[in-house]
Amino acid sequence: MKDLIKSLVEAWGPSGYEHHVRELIRGYAEPYADSIEVDALGNLICRVGQGEGKQRIMVAAHMDEIGLIATFQEPRSGYLRFTPLGGLIHTTLHGSRVRFENGVTGVIGAPEPLGSSRQNAPDLDSFYIDISDGDGAAAVAPGTAAAFWRPLEERGIRLIAKSMDDRIGCVVALEAMRLLAKETPHEVYFAFTVQEEVGIRGARPAAHSIDPDIAIALDVTLAGDEYKGERNGIRLGAGAAIKVQDPGLIVPPAIRDWMISRAEADGIPYQLELLKAGTTDAAQIQSVRAGVPSGCISIPCRFIHTTSETVDMRDVEACVQLLTGLLKH
Amino acid sequence: MDTTLLKSLSEAHGISGREDAVRKIILEAIYGHASDIRIDPLGSITAIKRGTVAGAPRVMLAAHMDEVGFMVAGVDGDGLVRFTAVGSIDDRILPGMRMKIGANAIPGVVIWTPIHIGREQSVVKLANLRIDIGASSKDDANGKVKLGDMIVFDSYFGELGAAMVRGKALDDRAGCALLIDVLRGGPYPVDVLAAFTVQEEIGLRGAQVAAQTLNPDVAFVLETTTANDIPNPLAVPDEMDEPNPTCRIQGGPVFTILDRSVIVNPRLLQFLRATADKHSIPYQLKTQPGGGTDGGSIHLANGGVATAVISNPSRYIHSPVTYLHRDDFDNTLRLVQAVLHDVNRDVLASLR
Numbered sequence: 282m283k284d285l286i287k288s289l290v291e292a293w294g295p296s297g298y299e300h301h302v303r304e305l306i307r308g309y310a311e312p313y314a315d316s317i318e319v320d321a322l323g324n325l326i327c328r329v330g331q332g333e334g335k336q337r338i339m340v341a342a343h344m345d346e347i348g349l350i351a352t353f354q355e356p357r358s359g360y361l362r363f364t365p366l367g368g369l370i371h372t373t374l375h376g377s378r379v380r381f382e383n384g385v386t387g388v389i390g391a392p393e394p395l396g397s398s399r400q401n402a403p404d405l406d407s408f409y410i411d412i413s414d415g416d417g418a419a420a421v422a423p424g425t426a427a428a429f430w431r432p433l434e435e436r437g438i439r440l441i442a443k444s445m446d447d448r449i450g451c452v453v454a455l456e457a458m459r460l461l462a463k464e465t466p467h468e469v470y471f472a473f474t475v476q477e478e479v480g481i482r483g484a485r486p487a488a489h490s491i492d493p494d495i496a497i498a499l500d501v502t503l504a505g506d507e508y509k510g511e512r513n514g515i516r517l518g519a520g521a522a523i524k525v526q527d528p529g530l531i532v533p534p535a536i537r538d539w540m541i542s543r544a545e546a547d548g549i550p551y552q553l554e555l556l557k558a559g560t561t562d563a564a565q566i567q568s569v570r571a572g573v574p575s576g577c578i579s580i581p582c583r584f585i586h587t588t589s590e591t592v593d594m595r596d597v598e599a600c601v602q603l604l605t606g607l608l609k610h
Numbered sequence: 611m612d613t614t615l616l617k618s619l620s621e622a623h624g625i626s627g628r629e630d631a632v633r634k635i636i637l638e639a640i641y642g643h644a645s646d647i648r649i650d651p652l653g654s655i656t657a658i659k660r661g662t663v664a665g666a667p668r669v670m671l672a673a674h675m676d677e678v679g680f681m682v683a684g685v686d687g688d689g690l691v692r693f694t695a696v697g698s699i700d701d702r703i704l705p706g707m708r709m710k711i712g713a714n715a716i717p718g719v720v721i722w723t724p725i726h727i728g729r730e731q732s733v734v735k736l737a738n739l740r741i742d743i744g745a746s747s748k749d750d751a752n753g754k755v756k757l758g759d760m761i762v763f764d765s766y767f768g769e770l771g772a773a774m775v776r777g778k779a780l781d782d783r784a785g786c787a788l789l790i791d792v793l794r795g796g797p798y799p800v801d802v803l804a805a806f807t808v809q810e811e812i813g814l815r816g817a818q819v820a821a822q823t824l825n826p827d828v829a830f831v832l833e834t835t836t837a838n839d840i841p842n843p844l845a846v847p848d849e850m851d852e853p854n855p856t857c858r859i860q861g862g863p864v865f866t867i868l869d870r871s872v873i874v875n876p877r878l879l880q881f882l883r884a885t886a887d888k889h890s891i892p893y894q895l896k897t898q899p900g901g902g903t904d905g906g907s908i909h910l911a912n913g914g915v916a917t918a919v920i921s922n923p924s925r926y927i928h929s930p931v932t933y934l935h936r937d938d939f940d941n942t943l944r945l946v947q948a949v950l951h952d953v954n955r956d957v958l959a960s961l962r
Contacts, residue, residue: 321914322875322915352867353897423867490913
């Protein structure tokens with residue numbers, strides 16, 4: 282599973298430009314899917330199972346990562362201006378490295394990285410990207426997207442990378458597909474969605490096409506065990522996080538209890554998640570067509586929306602086991 | 611450019627939700643040039659111009675009928691009219707602005723303090739502004755205007771020399787005029803699914819329903835966007851604080867890379883650029899991602915629709931005087947018609 286994680290988290294795929302990630306995932310999914318389609322927005326939808334009179338279940342994990350897009354090049358200095366794709370944290374930007382699709386590496390800077398009062402980060406408009414290479418060969422046209430760049434690091438049982446949000450959710454889905462080996466009493470649609478980070482755009486049309494009975498989103502959630510962190514009860518290594526609610530979704534108790542009883546029956550460690558800020562694909566899926574009861578299995582994660590998103594392999598395993606168990610029964 | 615048509619569209623009163631007068635002009639203009647002309651429950655016009663090639667893509671073109679404006683929110687004891695904005699309008703441009711209120715187009719002016727009394731330069735918030743219709747009392751005012759009456763900029767359509775036109779509401783009546791010209795032209799190989807939408811300025815509402823109904827294979831939004839190509843006295847060229855230009859007058863049709871509502875499919879954007887190059891039509895990329903368009907709703911309709919945004923560049927949108935250059939309108943029309951000839955099933959397949 283580590284090889285799969287490494288290949289997905291190091292892949293390039295900011296919101297709206299998920300095509301490389303999609304082709305990687307398609308390659309991994311092909312042996313375990315009964316059919317694979319790409320819709321008009323670029324969502325990759327893999328069907329497993331024929332239904333046999335049971336449920337149509339949608340499983341959603343988003344392929345995109347936060348990034349940015351070059352909008353303008355200063356005519357003389359050559360610095361690029363950009364606009365964000367997703368929620369960038371300003372205090373992490375100065376000195377960050379990005380990679381454009383054509384391979385050019387850029388470094389983000391700001392004239393006053395600590396802010397004029399040294400108290401708060403400058404506005405996004407103050408940042409620029411340096412792509413100079415000394416002889417003017419490196420070129421990035423306006424309209425070219427970039428993703429942050431850091432390789433995967435292992436520290437014992439913990440993994441540190443950019444874009445764990447939400448490639449680790451994609452990994453959980455792919456691992457569950459592999460373990461199911463096309464054996465499920467349900468008709469399961471694994472949707473690898475686009476454009477979650479810019480406002481949950483891909484999941485809605487995907488759910489419209491799939492027209493599921495129930496849905497499960499897979500995404501990272503804020504671990505509350507960071508130093509002086511929000512005490513939300515979520516700890517790294519304490520198991521799969523079964524969502525109770527977030528600002529965009531109140532999980533129907535039947536869905537929540539379905540997940541809890543499966544975890545308890547199979548002896549899978551779990552924790553309950555009440556998230557105060559942020560939401561997932563499930564927030565949109567729940568209101569598609571006549572409504573879709575939706576839940577979420579979350580992977581606890583530290584330092585979300587930075588290049589050092591940290592997860593614990595025990596939690597990842599627990600999420601895979603829980604999802605597989607739910608889809609098998 | 612049909613200047614007479616654009617003039618009547620520009621001068622029609624039609625804030626979001628009150629597009630009736632605009633709808634009437636468009637219905638008359640497209641009659642006989644399209645089939646299946648319908649008014650949907652929200653008030654958008656949908657119409658179809660059948661293509662000449664069987665099985666060709668169904669291409670949605672959308673332009674919004676509504677304009678930004680205001681609504682009467684009440685009358686003060688002294689007969690001054692309180693008002694609220696419908697759509698985004700900069701408070702700074704309001705003092706001294708002439709307005710027309712309601713079905714009888716009652717004229718009024720937004721109050722301000724003459725410079726003899728107030729030399730303060732700070733912005734007055736809309737909540738503290740009123741419209742003076744010359745009423746002597748609350749009763750007098752209530753006889754002329756009522757709560758909920760539509761308020762529009764008191765403006766006229768005019769020609770500035772041979773090349774430029776000015777008028778209110780060219781965002782997006784210029785897009786409506788383009789779409790009318792598309793329907794009057796042709797024939798095209800593809801089915802053109804035209805949507806003149808309502809309520810774009812308050813949240814892309816009409817387009818959502820129109821796109822769900824039309825269920826197109828691909829969509830192009832015809833818009834009018836900000837050309838911020840005016841000098842900024844504070845900027846030193848090429849310094850860090852230089853503002854990004856968005857697009858410029860006479861630069862040709864503007865292609866959106868992304869805005870707050872949609873990330874344009876990069877392969878569809880590439881198709882637009884290639885089409886413009888092939889037909890030697892100048893174009894520009896919108897390098898400032900502010901605002902949203904009907905594309906935000908359309909691309910999420912049903913199972914998803916590959917959507918791009920093509921705009922006329924124009925100065926001073928969301929004001930009584932928007933400037934539009936004939937060359938830009940003509941080039942945008944040429945581009946849209948070229949797209950309708952060149953888009954086919956192979957292009958659609960390449961988008962995925």
